[in-house]
Amino acid sequence: MQQIREYLSNISAAAVGSNERESAIGVIVAIIGAAGTALGGWDKGMIILIILMAGDYITGVLGAIKTKTVNSDVMYWGGIRKIVVLFVIYLAYAIDGWMHPDAPIFRTLAIYFYVGREGLSVIENLGTLNVPLPQKMKDVLQQLNEKGEGKSG
Known part of the structure; x- marks a missing residue:
């Protein structure tokens, strides 16, 4: 308090x-x-997460404009999702302070997890915008997408 x-x-x-x-x-x-x-300070992981979150939001809006699927409700809930991610980081930081104040284990794990998710989302949005991506990156994204839909083991 x-x-x-x-x-x-x-x-x-x-x-x-x-x-x-x-x-x-x-x-x-x-x-x-x-x-x-x-949120535990502005270390490199947190800065990268914030940059990726902004990049995801911006490239998502640009992709929606390009595909003519702009929806204010989707944009609103995308912003809410970003706030919820920051709340999870705050919660992880609080748990670290309670369990082991000198080692931000949960905060670091949460940041790395969300950096990965935001990074994948940015890459998907760049694909929607027809930004050239390496073929290997496209293959990995396609594989992740298929696993997420339950198409392969």
Whole structure:
């Protein structure tokens, strides 16, 4: 509870500025910093995950525009899914703090898992956009897709 109060205090302090633009920038920076702290810090894994999440969302929207299947409901739930992923990272960080504070095992596993999922999704979206991909990568994605649909063992 104390940690939440600290975050809110930092955000409200950042909102004090000489004009609206300065206040808005201060709030955004404070929220990003607070989110990073709540998720265990901005290490390389977390940065890569955030980049892939943004890349997945952007390439997904571009792919939907290209295929003329843009759906605001799908986009909304895609954004909600990203928030849920960040909640899972937060939960893993909290479990690490409870079980073994000096070794972020669960957080690291969760980040690596979601980096893999987001990376595959970005690659699939790039394929939808007809971005040239190595044939081996296409074969692996096709194989993963077939396994996911239960077509092969």
